[in-house]
Amino acid sequence: MISVIQRVSQARVVVDGLTIGEIGAGLLVLVCAERGDTEAQADKLLAKILKLRIFSDDAGKMNRSVQDMEGGLLLVSQFTLAADTTGGNRPSFTNAAEPLEGRRLYDYLVAQARAAHPVVQTGEFAADMKLHLVNDGPVTIPLTVR
Template sequence: MLAVLQRVSEARVIVDGETVGEIGHGLLALVCAERGDTTAEADKLLAKMLKLRIFPDDAGKMNRSVQEVGGGLLIVSQFTLAADTSGGNRPSFTDAANPQTGQALYEHFIARARAAHPVVESGRFAADMKVQLVNDGPVTIPLRIVPPT
């Protein structure tokens, strides 16, 4: 599973003119399930995301997690993270999970996040979403959890 995390001071997702998810200070997580991913990869990705120390401590060093600072999570599905551009100028998305698996893993990820963290918002799977954010730092971190071979 793939994710791009952005430390934000605020973020929101809009679908058809309606705000469907919104947080203040916290993490915007763009997530993508790849072929072969299971709930095990989703769980490992969430655990890493919740414990990743990318928020400043009192000395200004990135030493606190989203859980430690009480930040929100805004989780947005984004299959384009699986883009393969090695074959030319048009990206291939064959490494992304099929839509049914992708949706199931996205919903599992959100449910687990809500069980583990107090403030979790989300976008809508496969919707045309507009994502607005104020990147804090800026801090942007890519994560990848690969299934065992």
């Protein structure tokens, strides 16, 4: 699975003019299931997200996780993370999981996140979403698990 993690002071997802997911300080996670991904990759990705130490401690050092600081998680599906641009200027998305499998793995990741963390919000799979965020730092980290 592929993800891009952004440390945010706030973030929200809007669909058709309505806010459907919103967090304060925490992580906005864009996530994409690739062909061949399984629940094992989703579990590994979630474990890494929850333990990733990218929040400042009292000394100003990145030494705290989203769990340590009890921050929010905003999980947003984004198949375009699987873009292949090696063949020209128009991206190919053939590496992304088929839509039904992508949705299944995204829903699985969300369910596991909700079981493990108290503040989990989401986007809407396959919707035209507008993301509003304040990237804190900025801190943006690509994370891929195989």
